[in-house]
Every structure is written in C-alpha cells, then in structure tokens.
Amino acid sequence: MTEEQKSASSLSTSIIDSNKIFNKMLQLQLIATLVVAVIAVIVSGAHAGVSAISGGLSVAIGAFFASKIAQRRSKEAATVLVNLLKAEAVKIVIIIVLLFIMFKVYKQLVPFALIAGLAASALFSGAAMSKLDKTELEI
Amino acid sequence: MEALALIQAYTGVGIGLIIGLGAAGACIGIGIMCASFLEGAARQPEMIPQLQGKVFLLLGLIDASFIIGVGLAMMFAFANPLLSVVTAAN
Numbered sequence: 001m002t003e004e005q006k007s008a009s010s011l012s013t014s015i016i017d018s019n020k021i022f023n024k025m026l027q028l029q030l031i032a033t034l035v036v037a038v039i040a041v042i043v044s045g046a047h048a049g050v051s052a053i054s055g056g057l058s059v060a061i062g063a064f065f066a067s068k069i070a071q072r073r074s075k076e077a078a079t080v081l082v083n084l085l086k087a088e089a090v091k092i093v094i095i096i097v098l099l100f101i102m103f104k105v106y107k108q109l110v111p112f113a114l115i116a117g118l119a120a121s122a123l124f125s126g127a128a129m130s131k132l133d134k135t136e137l138e139i
Numbered sequence: 140m141e142a143l144a145l146i147q148a149y150t151g152v153g154i155g156l157i158i159g160l161g162a163a164g165a166c167i168g169i170g171i172m173c174a175s176f177l178e179g180a181a182r183q184p185e186m187i188p189q190l191q192g193k194v195f196l197l198l199g200l201i202d203a204s205f206i207i208g209v210g211l212a213m214m215f216a217f218a219n220p221l222l223s224v225v226t227a228a229n
Contacts, residue, residue, distance in 0.1 A: 021192045021196070022192075022195075025196065025199075055210065059206065063199065066195075066199075067195070070191070070195045073188065075184070075187070077176070077177055077180030077181070077184070077187055078177070080180075080187055080191055081173055081176060081177065081194075084191070084194055084195055084198060085169075085173075085198075087195065087198075088169075088198050088199075088202060091199075091202070092202065092205075092206065092209075095206055095209070096209060099209070099210060099213050100213065103213055103214075103216075103217040103218065104217070109218065111214040111218045111220070112214075114210065114214070115207070115210050115211060115214060118206065118207060118210045119203075119207045119210070122199070122202075122203035122206045122207060123200075123203050125196065125199045125200070125203070126196060126197075126199060126200035126203070128196055129193070129196055
C-alpha cells in the first residue's frame with residue numbers, strides 16, 4: 001500500500017469514527033434530557049417536563065448543526081480550527097435563539113427545569129469521549 | 140417600588156457578570172486548547188483528523204459552563220425569581 005493510499009484509508013476511517021462519536025454525543029444528550037424531563041415531571045408536573053425537554057433539545061439541536069460544520073475535512077490545521085470555531089459559534093447562536101424563543105413564547109415555562117435539562121445536555125456531550133477512546137482501542 | 144428597582148439594577152449587574160466572566164473563562168480555555176491543537180498538528184500533521192473530533196468534544200465541554208451561564212442569565216432576565224418574591228409579597 002502506497003503512502004497516499006494509507007493516508008486516504010486513515011482519513012476515511014477517521015470520518016466514520018467521527019460520525020460515530022457525533023452520533024454518540026447526540027444520543028447521550030437526548031438520554032440525559034429525557035432522564036431530567038422524567039424527574040421534572042415527577043417533581044413538579046407536565047410543564048416542568050416540557051421545559052426540561054426544551055432546554056435539552058435546544059442544546060442538542062445546536063450540537064447537531066455544529067457537528068455538521070465540524071465534520072468538514074481539511075489537511076490544514078488552521079482551516080480545521082476555523083471550521084471548529086465556526087461550528088461552536090453556530091452552536092451558541094442557535095442555543096441562545098432557541099432559549100430566547102422559549103422564554104418569550106412558552107408562558108408556563110418552569111425556568112429551573114429548563115436550566116436542569118440544558119445543563120444535563122451540555123455536560124453529557126463530553127461523555128462521548130469514552131466512545132472516542134473505545135474506537136481508538138479497536139483500531 | 141424602590142426595592143423592585145434595586146433588585147432589577149442588581150440583577151442587571153449580575154447578568155453582566157455571569158455572561159462576561161463566563162465568556163472570559165471559556166475564551167481563555169478555548170485559546171489554550173486551540174494553541175495546543177496547532178502545536179500538535181505542527182508536530183504530527185497526520186494526527187489532524189483524529190484530533191479534530193477530540194477538539195470538538197472538548198470545545199463543547201469548555202463552552203458548557205458558558206451555555207449554562209447564559210441560560211441562568213436568561214432566567215434572571217425573563218423570569219426573575221427574586222423579583223416575583225417581592226411582587227408576590229406586595
């Protein structure tokens with residue numbers, strides 16, 4: 001196998017792996033949101049559950065669009081970095097816009113449930129690092 | 140009335156601090172991580188695709204505190220629990 005073939009094979013393997021990682025990240029975020037929503041429903045009713053889901057989903061939707069931008073490939077480190085920073089900026093803008101809409105539109109919003117869903121979803125995205133380590137071990 | 144104005148004023152200051160300090164912390168963290176990424180990419184350019192996923196996940200983790208701060212700030216801006224206590228008492 002030539003050097004170019006090796007490089008292409010490595011790139012395609014890493015693309016598949018990054019897809020797995022991003023999927024795992026979104027999956028973990030949705031699970032965390034659902035768990036918080038169930039707890040919120042039990043503690044303070046249906047509106048709290050809807051608030052928790054909306055908080056978690058706003059982060060998950062932002063992360064979904066960000067992952068689409070972050071998956072763009074380039075051989076230059078600077079271009080990769082710019083893409084990642086663009087993805088993060090898009091994520092933050094989407095989250096802020098969705099939260100603003102939720103606070104303005106949903107009158108029966110339970111703020112603490114929304115914050116709990118948001119926090120769980122944002123923090124659990126990092127748990128996909130475990131999947132990253134496993135795929136690296138498999139390679 | 141004066142108590143309400145005071146609460147609103149201090150809440151405004153608090154919101155500014157939450158967002159400002161959160162953004163400053165996140166930016167410092169992202170700056171350090173991006174510098175390390177560029178250094179790693181310069182040493183081993185073939186590792187860029189592997190590092191890309193890790194950097195994205197860590198960006199999310201670093202920004203999590205800022206995003207939570209923004210959520211809290213929005214809660215204080217749109218549904219201030221401190222203000223509702225005073226209005227309920229009146």
